[in-house]
Amino acid sequence: MDYQLSHEGYMRTALELARAAMGQTGLNPIVGCVLVKEGRIVGLGSHLKRGTAHAEVHALRMAGAEAEGSTAYVTLEPCSHYGKTPPCADQLIEAGVKQVYVACEDPNPLVAGQGIQKLRDRGIEVHVGLLQNEAEQLNEKFFKFIRTGMPFVTLKTAMTLDGKVASKQGDSKWISNEEARQRVHVLRHQHQGIMVGAATVLADDPLLTARLESGAVQPTRIIVDSRLRIPLTAKVIQDRTAPTVILTSAAADAAAEERLAACGVKVYRCGTGPKVDLQEAMRKLAELEISSVLLEGGGTLNGAMLEAELIDKMVIFMAPKIIGGVSAPSIFQMEGKALMNEAYTLSSIHYEQIGDNICIIGYPHYG
Numbered sequence: 097m098d099y100q101l102s103h104e105g106y107m108r109t110a111l112e113l114a115r116a117a118m119g120q121t122g123l124n125p126i127v128g129c130v131l132v133k134e135g136r137i138v139g140l141g142s143h144l145k146r147g148t149a150h151a152e153v154h155a156l157r158m159a160g161a162e163a164e165g166s167t168a169y170v171t172l173e174p175c176s177h178y179g180k181t182p183p184c185a186d187q188l189i190e191a192g193v194k195q196v197y198v199a200c201e202d203p204n205p206l207v208a209g210q211g212i213q214k215l216r217d218r219g220i221e222v223h224v225g226l227l228q229n230e231a232e233q234l235n236e237k238f239f240k241f242i243r244t245g246m247p248f249v250t251l252k253t254a255m256t257l258d259g260k261v262a263s264k265q266g267d268s269k270w271i272s273n274e275e276a277r278q279r280v281h282v283l284r285h286q287h288q289g290i291m292v293g294a295a296t297v298l299a300d301d302p303l304l305t306a307r308l309e310s311g312a313v314q315p316t317r318i319i320v321d322s323r324l325r326i327p328l329t330a331k332v333i334q335d336r337t338a339p340t341v342i343l344t345s346a347a348a349d350a351a352a353e354e355r356l357a358a359c360g361v362k363v364y365r366c367g368t369g370p371k372v373d374l375q376e377a378m379r380k381l382a383e384l385e386i387s388s389v390l391l392e393g394g395g396t397l398n399g400a401m402l403e404a405e406l407i408d409k410m411v412i413f414m415a416p417k418i419i420g421g422v423s424a425p426s427i428f429q430m431e432g433k434a435l436m437n438e439a440y441t442l443s444s445i446h447y448e449q450i451g452d453n454i455c456i457i458g459y460p461h462y463g
């Protein structure tokens with residue numbers, strides 16, 4: 097299909113530039129920018145890493161003098177405050193940009209609308225809302241984090257048709273197919289943290305790294321372990337490819353904490369125990385500047401996170417297998433509801449077939 101030479105077409109390119117950097121900007125949003133002058137693209141930019149140039153700056157550098165009189169397409173409102181780099185709004189003004197299309201306003205209440213106002217005060221025509229839904233969806237993690245101060249939690253799980261995440265003997269290799277498992281590594285790259293419960297470490301001894309042939313940004317491994325049960329021989333302790341953090345409770349044994357700390361693992365106590373206080377745990381992760389977490393189970397932690405209403409999004413891979421077993425663990429090992437009309441529901445459901453697996457994506461409702 098021919099390239100769409102239109103305002104929307106250029107904004108789509110900016111969105112794709114932003115999307116390409118998902119997972120490498122840390123706390124920062126992903127942002128794309130396209131500069132166009134008399135029907136010719138003169139500058140392209142994407143924010144690539146926290147603390148480095150913003151998308152608009154990359155595009156302006158590429159455009160040079162051609163930025164004068166150009167139109168800018170930016171997926172997020174240009175910043176107007178001095179962060180680690182000078183404000184983009186000022187740089188767009190200095191470069192003589194004639195008009196700006198902004199897909200969505202900055203969700204940070206402290207700065208929302210200020211960048212747009214600064215541009216308008218200098219006579220620049222600003223259009224807000226072009227492909228707004230796509231732009232907000234793209235930065236759903238950043239938007240949630242900046243509005244609530246809590247990490248965006250995506251639950252990823254693989255289940256058999258009868259809803260099991262392992263056999264009654266605890267075996268789970270494998271449920272989802274190779275292609276679906278590859279997707280999981282992309283999801284890991286796209287989140288700053290990957291979190292599992294101690295039971296998963298004891299059962300699977302997972303590595304919890306993002307492994308893609310073309311390379312990947314490694315998330316911090318987060319183990320929820322109320323009694324510091326995991327052995328020092330666990331891969332997540334011995335492997336140094338990525339940092340490992342353990343969230344435990346005040347009830348945990350101090351000597352066990354010292355042994356783990358001696359292996360370079362950071363241990364944080366969240367709550368007075370016996371269970372880890374998951375609200376406090378998420379606040380601690382936010383303090384550690386982890387703004388998005390991929391929750392990979394097992395069933396007990398998934399259930400506790402759902403009952404604590406801390407899961408923002410679910411990505412469920414369903415395989416055409418039936419394993420049975422009354423004691424085989426399901427995705428959510430929790431007390432559960434008595435009546436079907438009390439069930440948790442998901443909205444904005446969409447699904448994709450991946451070989452013989454189906455990936456269901458949705459957003460749980462609470463309250």
Ligand SMILES: Nc1c(/N=C/[C@@H](O)[C@H](O)[C@H](O)COP(=O)(O)O)[nH]c(=O)[nH]c1=O
Pocket residue numbers: 253254268269270271272273276277280296300301302303304305392393413
């Ligand atoms: N059993 C399955 C999964 N299992 C998920 C977790 O239980 C595993 O311990 C974890 O993904 C292993 O991580 P690794 O060592 O870094 O490869 N997850 C999936 O998507 N499909 C499965 O069929």
Ligand SMILES: [Zn+2]
Pocket residue numbers: 150151152174175183184185
């Ligand atoms: Zn900026």
